[in-house]
Amino acid sequence: MIWQIPTAYSSELNRKTQKTGSTMATDFKFIPVIDVSPLLEKWDHPNIAQDEGVAQVVKQLDQACRDAGFFYVKGHGIPVSLMKEIKNIAREYFHQPYEEKIEIKLSAETGYRGYQRIGENVTKGKPDIHEAIDCYREVKHGMYGGLGDVMQGSNIWPTNPPNFKQLMEEYIDRCTDLSRKIMRGIALALGGTADEMEGDIGGDPFWVLRIIGYPAASISNGHDKTHDDVGCGAHTDYGLLTLVNQDDDIVALQVRNKTGQWISAPPIPGTFVCNIGDMLKIISNGIYESTLHRVINNSPKYRVCVAYFYEPNFDAAVEPLDVCLQKTGGTTKFEGAVYGKHLVSKVTTNFIMTNYLTTLLLTLISIYPYLFKKIQKSLIYLSIPHVSRYVECIKRYVFRAQRYVSRYVECIKPNISPLLEKWDHPNVAQDEGVAQVVRQLDQACRHAGLRGMASQFPLWKRSKVLTREYFHQPYEEKIKIKLSAATGYSNTNCLCIFACRGYQRFRENITKGIPDMQEAIDFYREVKHGMYGDLGEVMQGSNTWPSNPSKFKELMEHYIDLCTDVSRKRMRGIGLALGGSANEMEGEIAGDPFWVLRTIGYPASSILDEYDKAD
Ligand SMILES: N=C(N)NCCCC[C@H](N)C(=O)O
Ligand SMILES: O=C(O)CCC(=O)C(=O)O
Numbered sequence: 001m002i003w004q005i006p007t008a009y010s011s012e013l014n015r016k017t018q019k020t021g022s023t024m025a026t027d028f029k030f031i032p033v034i035d036v037s038p039l040l041e042k043w044d045h046p047n048i049a050q051d052e053g054v055a056q057v058v059k060q061l062d063q064a065c066r067d068a069g070f071f072y073v074k075g076h077g078i079p080v081s082l083m084k085e086i087k088n089i090a091r092e093y094f095h096q097p098y099e100e101k102i103e104i105k106l107s108a109e110t111g112y113r114g115y116q117r118i119g120e121n122v123t124k125g126k127p128d129i130h131e132a133i134d135c136y137r138e139v140k141h142g143m144y145g146g147l148g149d150v151m152q153g154s155n156i157w158p159t160n161p162p163n164f165k166q167l168m169e170e171y172i173d174r175c176t177d178l179s180r181k182i183m184r185g186i187a188l189a190l191g192g193t194a195d196e197m198e199g200d201i202g203g204d205p206f207w208v209l210r211i212i213g214y215p216a217a218s219i220s221n222g223h224d225k226t227h228d229d230v231g232c233g234a235h236t237d238y239g240l241l242t243l244v245n246q247d248d249d250i251v252a253l254q255v256r257n258k259t260g261q262w263i264s265a266p267p268i269p270g271t272f273v274c275n276i277g278d279m280l281k282i283i284s285n286g287i288y289e290s291t292l293h294r295v296i297n298n299s300p301k302y303r304v305c306v307a308y309f310y311e312p313n314f315d316a317a318v319e320p321l322d323v324c325l326q327k328t329g330g331t332t333k334f335e336g337a338v339y340g341k342h343l344v345s346k347v348t349t350n351f352i353m354t355n356y357l358t359t360l361l362l363t364l365i366s367i368y369p370y371l372f373k374k375i376q377k378s379l380i381y382l383s384i385p386h387v388s389r390y391v392e393c394i395k396r397y398v399f400r401a402q403r404y405v406s407r408y409v410e411c412i413k414p415n416i417s418p419l420l421e422k423w424d425h426p427n428v429a430q431d432e433g434v435a436q437v438v439r440q441l442d443q444a445c446r447h448a449g450l451r452g453m454a455s456q457f458p459l460w461k462r463s464k465v466l467t468r469e470y471f472h473q474p475y476e477e478k479i480k481i482k483l484s485a486a487t488g489y490s491n492t493n494c495l496c497i498f499a500c501r502g503y504q505r506f507r508e509n510i511t512k513g514i515p516d517m518q519e520a521i522d523f524y525r526e527v528k529h530g531m532y533g534d535l536g537e538v539m540q541g542s543n544t545w546p547s548n549p550s551k552f553k554e555l556m557e558h559y560i561d562l563c564t565d566v567s568r569k570r571m572r573g574i575g576l577a578l579g580g581s582a583n584e585m586e587g588e589i590a591g592d593p594f595w596v597l598r599t600i601g602y603p604a605s606s607i608l609d610e611y612d613k614a615d
């Protein structure tokens with residue numbers, strides 16, 4: 001079965017994006033399939049340009065590059081079994097817990113090589129809903145002078161799965177070889193010689209490999225519609241040629257045509273989806289263009305894609321070929337580029353990372369809040385969008401830090417054991433020990449809120465260990481108890497969606513319109529059918545429990561009982577503190593208290609959360 005984007009959904013997105021001016025060649029409706037085997041057979045024949053079979057391939061390449069900038073390639077000689085193995089091993093890697101994956105974390109220090117978690121890559125200011133490993137051709141110290149500094153480094157590979165590195169390196173070699181040969185066809189298609197794209201342009205091609213995972217579509221709180229998560233925002237690729245090896249059963253990649261419609265590039269098993277990049281646009285002087293594309297995984301399955309990018313020499317000065325200039329009226333349409341500079345400018349803006357500057361600023365702010373205000377004002381005055389977004393993030397951090405500090409200072413830790421002992425004594429209000437607790441509770445509630453009940457809870461630590469264990473599992477395991485969209489009929493006969501209990505992934509929960517960086521399981525007191533009339537419909541249901549860690553349900557239910565019990569007793573103290581009777585908060589108010597338990601996981605800090613307002 002192929003999971004496809006519902007037409008209603010994709011056409012709505014189309015309307016939104018249609019106005020945008022386009023530089024695309026035509027309003028193509030589908031992407032052609034090209035069998036490149038005749039080209040591969042003769043790729044280094046001296047008379048390649050005269051070969052009939054090759055000429056056929058060249059003609060098709062030319063048409064595809066002019067029309068769509070995208071084409072499928074079959075007859076490419078890379079074993080389908082290897083293509084499959086690559087995706088499977090990628091899936092295996094992503095299936096691991098976050099803590100495992102982050103071992104090979106991407107940073108400026110690793111030359112932007114390594115693992116980036118969901119939301120860390122940013123396209124046009126918006127976090128992409130994908131995770132990935134980025135690999136680049138090795139760059140040694142001093143290799144390209146200062147130009148190479150940012151990309152300096154060698155790839156970092158996961159230790160699990162064990163043969164990951166070996167398999168990927170074999171795959172990269174094969175893709176490099178295939179790409180060189182296809183580029184020969186494209187060189188001929190542009191009217192050049194077969195080796196036109198080699199030598200100074202691509203004789204020592206730089207390559208990029210992105211191993212990408214797109215989480216399954218998520219649902220919004222209480223709705224049946226998917227979240228409209230953009231796996232990768234609209235972009236063009238940077239270099240010459242991209243070879244996309246995508247999952248066989250999910251339609252997610254979309255390509256934009258001249259009229260602004262998004263055309264799906266559904267998987268065709270055994271083929272690569274190929275597209276041309278920014279450098280080929282310059283080289284061909286616009287005869288071919290790098291086409292906008294994006295990824296939306298609206299399927300209920302996790303999608304894996306391994307994209308190989310064949311790029312010019314890192315230090316290539318890229319400009320139009322003479323033959324292309326002649327064909328296009330003799331004037332250069334686009335500014336020339338040094339490929340390495342183009343790449344560095346992309347790579348350094350693709351990620352938002354905490355860095356030393358942030359740490360330094362945060363320290364300074366906590367010591368000199370007044371100084372910070374001044375710095376902030378001047379930054380806003382400069383109105384550099386990037387910087388002001390950065391300031392927004394810093395502000396949020398400061399706000400959080402301040403709140404935390406003030407709470408910490410003011411919190412009172414009352415020892416409530418006298419209250420727990422005497423909670424149902426008829427003369428509880430007259431007891432001296434209880435009276436002292438009540439005074440402390442009163443102070444705490446007026447000024448700071450409560451903290452510290454640890455000693456009263458046998459499962460205080462255990463519940464957190466279990467929660468951590470649950471979140472430590474792979475996504476696929478956790479999503480088994482997805483905040484379930486169980487359907488049912490309400491009294492008024494309209495279809496209702498009940499979705500309140502269960503697992504919600506990162507960013508699924510929203511506070512004041514901003515997705516929260518947390519994952520959680522929500523549990524509520526059971527609500528039976530008809531229990532509270534219509535009022536109870538939405539919350540109707542019983543909790544869904546993970547089967548792992550084993551005993552999770554049993555221990556958590558016990559923990560809930562303990563919490564409910566101690567809360568009732570504490571509320572008695574608060575009833576007294578307010579001058580009421582000990583059972584003031586029971587009966588009508590909370591004699592049958594509704595309870596909510598949220599087990600929450602917050603990923604370790606690796607980026608500054610940043611959300612642009614929707615454009
Ligand atoms: N190496 C390549 N081509 N990577 C393509 C990734 C596209 C998304 C990226 N954040 C961007 O905005 O370009
Ligand atoms: O996931 C895909 O199908 C394409 C990914 C892509 O366009 C990219 O990484 O540049």
Ligand SMILES: [Fe+2]
Nearest residue numbers: 235236237293
């Ligand atoms: Fe791309």
